[in-house]
Amino acid sequence: MDRLAAVDEIMAAAFDPRYGEAWNSAQVLATLAMPGYQLRGAYLGDGAGQLAGFAIFRIIAGESELLLLAVHPRWRRSGVATALMNDWLSICSGELVTMACLEMREDNPARDLYRAFGFVEVALRKSYYRGNDGTMRNAVTMNKMVTAF
Template sequence: MLELHLVDDITTAEAIAQAEASCTPHPWSAAMYAESISGQDQVFAYNSASAQTIGYAVILQVLDEIQLQNIFISKPWQRQGYGRKLLQLLMELAAKQNCSRMLLEVRESNLAARELYLSCGFKETGLRKQYYRSDSGPRENAILMEASL
């Protein structure tokens, strides 16, 4: 059975950052994860029945809304439906916390993530021009998305 576990130990920030860096071109830094763990965000590890970590997610609740700050599935587990299941678990958790909607931003170029979000009930609601830094060239737009819970 797959489970979410709240991460509350700031010493895991480096390991989370390394896990994300191995599977995404634009990872968060360990400092960003440390700030999330020690701040108002909720950081979740997504574990298999054998307690192997499949991925992580960071959410922030503001009144009756949940902001999905970050989400990733580790490389060996990608393209097997775990991202969808993690997102669905987060949406269920948000609904249990009496939230009415989930919001997120995604890179315009991240077509796989955008398709996943759309298939899980999200709608594209806006655009933040030149929001994300780029390794080379101009900054990249962020697509704003939301789903009712």
């Protein structure tokens, strides 16, 4: 299976369709074609194995934004998200990023993971996201100062 197909498979399994958070292949490819954007994967085994999760982020002008983090449901709670976060923040540190940020749906269970990595909530956007189910949901913006990681 090629890597884009593996990303699509994880996206379909990881994101509840009612929220409309999954990207399609065209969105992934268009994003990765822009300067500063990266997709990093967490693979089972020696790195040539099955893709268990991925992160898409950008690094621009000393700042980084996590755009998407997804772990296949069968590999949740196995350290995959933690490995992806460590990888992202390590890259940020190596690229001399001073601020890392992310935005998510307020009721996203990943909030605890981000807090565990030292991210703090800096803004709440009321009724920011409209899900595929038509429900409006708040967005939370979280930041973290990045130093030697």
